[in-house]
Amino acid sequence: MNKSNSSTRLAYQKIGYGFLTVMAFLTVIPIVLVLLYILKQGLPAISWEFLTGFPSDGMKAGGILPAIVGTIYLTIGTAIFAVPLGIGAAIYLSEYAGDNKLTRAIRISIINLAGIPSVVYGLFGLGLFVIFMKFGTSILAGSLTLGIMTIPVIISTAEEALRSVPQSFRIVSISLGATRWQTIRRIVLPQAVSGILTGVILGLERAAGETAPILFTAAAFFLPRLPTSPFDATMALPYHLFVISTQVPGMPIEIQYGTALVLIFFVLTMNIFATVIRSRARARRQW
Amino acid sequence: MNNKIIVDHLFLNYSDGTESLKDINLFIPEHAITVLFGPAGGGKSSLLRVINRLNELADVVFLSGKVLLDGENILDPKIDINQLRRRIGMVFARPVVLPMSIRSNLTYGLEIAGVKEKSLFDEAIERSLKQAALWEEVKDRLDDPAVALSGGQQQRLCLARSLALQPEVILLDEPTSGLDPISTGKVESSLQELKLLYTIILVPHSIQQAARVADYAAFFLQGELVEYAPGKDIFTKPQDKRAEDYIEGRFG
Numbered sequence: 179m180n181k182s183n184s185s186t187r188l189a190y191q192k193i194g195y196g197f198l199t200v201m202a203f204l205t206v207i208p209i210v211l212v213l214l215y216i217l218k219q220g221l222p223a224i225s226w227e228f229l230t231g232f233p234s235d236g237m238k239a240g241g242i243l244p245a246i247v248g249t250i251y252l253t254i255g256t257a258i259f260a261v262p263l264g265i266g267a268a269i270y271l272s273e274y275a276g277d278n279k280l281t282r283a284i285r286i287s288i289i290n291l292a293g294i295p296s297v298v299y300g301l302f303g304l305g306l307f308v309i310f311m312k313f314g315t316s317i318l319a320g321s322l323t324l325g326i327m328t329i330p331v332i333i334s335t336a337e338e339a340l341r342s343v344p345q346s347f348r349i350v351s352i353s354l355g356a357t358r359w360q361t362i363r364r365i366v367l368p369q370a371v372s373g374i375l376t377g378v379i380l381g382l383e384r385a386a387g388e389t390a391p392i393l394f395t396a397a398a399f400f401l402p403r404l405p406t407s408p409f410d411a412t413m414a415l416p417y418h419l420f421v422i423s424t425q426v427p428g429m430p431i432e433i434q435y436g437t438a439l440v441l442i443f444f445v446l447t448m449n450i451f452a453t454v455i456r457s458r459a460r461a462r463r464q465w
Numbered sequence: 466m467n468n469k470i471i472v473d474h475l476f477l478n479y480s481d482g483t484e485s486l487k488d489i490n491l492f493i494p495e496h497a498i499t500v501l502f503g504p505a506g507g508g509k510s511s512l513l514r515v516i517n518r519l520n521e522l523a524d525v526v527f528l529s530g531k532v533l534l535d536g537e538n539i540l541d542p543k544i545d546i547n548q549l550r551r552r553i554g555m556v557f558a559r560p561v562v563l564p565m566s567i568r569s570n571l572t573y574g575l576e577i578a579g580v581k582e583k584s585l586f587d588e589a590i591e592r593s594l595k596q597a598a599l600w601e602e603v604k605d606r607l608d609d610p611a612v613a614l615s616g617g618q619q620q621r622l623c624l625a626r627s628l629a630l631q632p633e634v635i636l637l638d639e640p641t642s643g644l645d646p647i648s649t650g651k652v653e654s655s656l657q658e659l660k661l662l663y664t665i666i667l668v669p670h671s672i673q674q675a676a677r678v679a680d681y682a683a684f685f686l687q688g689e690l691v692e693y694a695p696g697k698d699i700f701t702k703p704q705d706k707r708a709e710d711y712i713e714g715r716f717g
Contacts, residue, residue, distance in 0.1 A: 351577075355630065
């Protein structure tokens, strides 16, 4: 290899690095723009009355309390259904299941479940929970629908977290006379718990922001009071945002962006929480 | 001398065909170090893992014969397998400390076994660490994470962790393969004391180690037990030509 050849290569390499660096920075631009834009447009609307009041004057004034409370209820409801089921399934798949036709079928189902458009879940929830099971348009039906949508996310992240625990820990534990379940409970789960929690929060965060699955199953256009039972319909932030952006003529723009800001704040808080858990666990990790 | 373990017509096959055992018959005497040696793939580790039934975690397609521990067939499906593994401790080639403190590593097996008295824990910690020649080095930092120890210390902790359960048999699968000569020496000299209390079965990481520690030695080649004799005989005047060739370094 002569000298000019190697310096050409070096130049190519520098161009390549530069190109990749630019690409990496480009990905930051949309998120920053979205945040700044919504912050700029929505911040003027944020006030104590906005956060704690009911909508008034045909939604054109007042607050969004019922939508905030509704989203919290729906998120909790989703967690109640999806978290035990998702983690249980992940433990089964990672720790107990062999590689056979049944588990392959389960895995394929999970992958496909994750790929179904959210509006299809909404329609499915309408048919099964609202109509067939007679739950009506309710927090219960909405939570179940969001739960089904969230389960694959929780299963795949939890399974990945469980699998990242070294196999040698399991073998040592079993060689010391522990059963499989004792090994899972005392060695595997404590090591995987942060990864599992991260997956849970990311799944719930997605559920909290979804509109289509609750469109037919839980969401109300407007309610004069807060829901009092799981069988009540509810307002919710993403649906409320949809309503005030498309269904109400002459809507003040800062209320729209104020609502979007609250929704983003809600989701981002969960996201930051997940990141903190993950990084703290990583610092504590002993392998 | 009592035979602690009797291996009786043992056959084993893995589904991937890597290693197998063909009609193994072996008497393992109590309070002695029995060494299983030979080239890789000979079946030494497989036999070790049959004795505490850890082979069940791998993909064994065929297993027949008997392994008697004090006359009881441990391959019997009705046997309490977790109790069996408390009676037969194991140390692996690479030190795997559990992700917890030194103390918790040592008490883990006891807690699993349902022991609750704190005095028993303290007693087991001190005894097992002394037996593994680690007590002096860690007695003042038992609550430190076990990963903070050096590789040699970790391996002695793994040995102590098995000893904390007061097993009857200790299986060691190349326990010094990753250790420096000083740590290796410490492990080997503790084995000489431990054999007074326990039955020891060792897969050595070298033929020299086999010759140093063996009271009895079994030479395995491609799943067959070729020769089994007291250590002082097999390494000086092996009967079988293949064992002789291996011991003298003509293959391996």
